[in-house]
Amino acid sequence: xxxxxxxxxxxxxxxxxxxxxxxxxxxxxxxxxxxxxxxxxxxxxxxxxxxxxxxxxxxxxxxxxxxxxxxxxxxxxxxxxxxxx
Numbered sequence: 001x002x003x004x005x006x007x008x009x010x011x012x013x014x015x016x017x018x019x020x021x022x023x024x025x026x027x028x029x030x031x032x033x034x035x036x037x038x039x040x041x042x043x044x045x046x047x048x049x050x051x052x053x054x055x056x057x058x059x060x061x062x063x064x065x066x067x068x069x070x071x072x073x074x075x076x077x078x079x080x081x082x083x084x085x
Contacts (some may be wrong), residue, residue, distance in 0.1 A: 002072070013076045020054060020064065030057035041066075 004010035022034045039061065040053040048068040056062055 013072050015073075015076050019066070020052065022057070024056070026060055026062075027056045030059035032058040 001011055001015075002013040004012050020036050020038060022028050022036045027036050028034050035057055036054050038052050038054045042051050042053075043049070044051055048070070050066040050068070052064045052066050053061060054064060
């Protein structure tokens with residue numbers, strides 16, 4: 001999801017595809033299998049580059065790099081103007 005900077009409860013864009021999914025063995029086999037969940041995000045230098053820190057199978061944490069495109073792909077859902085999040 002991309003939230004409004006001015007109004008963080010306002011959803012500007014929501015991807016129709018999963019951005020973070022369990023793929024590695026450490027994400028698929030442990031305390032709670034097949035679960036990944038973001039815990040923090042940090043912007044890195046450029047405005048469109050982020051590190052996403054995430055939990056893996058409720059056993060470890062890791063980081064993934066996220067590079068946002070200049071334009072978001074079509075097909076993502078956005079809340080209608082004035083909708084509450």
